[in-house]
Amino acid sequence: MKVGFVNIFGKPNAGKSTLMNALLGEKLAIVSPKVQTTRHRIKGILTTAAYQIIFSDTPGIIDPKYKLQQKMMHSVKSALEDADVALLLVDIKDNLEENDELFASLKLKVPCIVVLNKIDKSDAALTAGAISFFESKSYCKKVVTISALTGFKQEKFLKEILELLPEGEPFFEEDQLTDLSTRFFVAELIREKIFGLFEDEIPYHTTVLVTEFKEKQSLIKISADIIVNRESQKAILIGTGGQMIKKIGSEARVDIEKFVDSKVFLELFVKVRPKWRDNDLFLKEYGY
Template identity: 40%
Template structure:
């Protein structure tokens, strides 16, 4: 490998935390570009998404994962499996905890006995008073022998981006680059598109419907000035299909507009998006169907 492809430090960093702790938002923030689904609804992230950040001469490969949570449902168990497998594959863990979270979520993480080091990232600090922030830091400081560092951050206020990246770099192994430094992600573009469409669904229809819905990309046609995407939205009942379509097709139109905007901003290109809705009853109980939705 040529000298220009050799980095000072390079490694994989898994983002772990409860659902809706801000993992996807942090990845997009550190990357400087949106590639990961962001929603105020829990369990929006279903697949691993890789984002590559160059911090000086160091290469950091972030892995955004589904949130850790307890559930007896097969679909949710597989999401948690994705997150737990990512812990074992990493060089470093970022455990994200909102300033509003109870420390029991962190205690439950410690019970997993991770074999690699972790940095505790306290998120959303702009939403807390100085008194509340100091109290929360004191609570986590009791576990100072468990984490490598505690870094309070705010995405909205752009607080501690560089200090966090430097702390991560410091704890990565010396290694040549795993990927071309010009790449921002190793995730298949199909999975990025499908997550953008899923995000549009989460933002456009009632709370229960997105959890019974997924997206499959049937075909992508790339031309010089146009990317055409043909996608299928899978749901489990006629009533959910009706909600996804909406009165006079209003819902599916909103979904399409939102998804096209997200994809267009990512690709910096004109987008044609064709969406179809397909009913597959009990798809969330079919292991073969579900596993097509996850990247292991």
């Protein structure tokens, strides 16, 4: 049986979360057009009779400016250390030299597949040039082209990965999809709505903490705190007459009900924690 950790690396907004969700056929990682949506290393487990692949979506690689971003880069480091195969994801319209510098700096000692994403937005000449560019790099074992958003041949893609994976015993039960809790994914789905509904700095100054998750006979009661840095951000999230907080709640509840396969009663509260992104105690409490 082929078994191994296949970890996805790349710049912010290359499409890492979209790729992992497509490979799993399940939405585990939240997605947004905004950069730095992913803050944690999220594992998704794909098991058949012939293989078990543990995919990891990782935060986009950046130069950290505050402690939250430092924690994000620590999760990238842990993924670098246990990878059996690395998927190096590139937006085909992005600067190839910058991506090359980034991938070379990772100093990966495992087989690397360069995945050229968003080829639906490319042409034949641009794609051929990008393939040729990465094929010449010492870290690149092979180059694959995909469009993670509009679809690609999953079986063919998995075959390329399986050729490079070792044989072994599975790490997880065959029906296990992830190693993270339901509470974690509930918080992420709420955070995804904030990324979708608000502009500028609000999503980056916000995190979500699920404080209550009670399974009752007919529904699941969930309470969650939305944490912000400043009172002005709290006012924006709540909105006039509570309009925005209601919108976040109603949109999040739809996705949470799909995820937990149950009716949900969702309560949201907004709390101000000044400079929480640079406070080790707060970061630990919020799961970073």
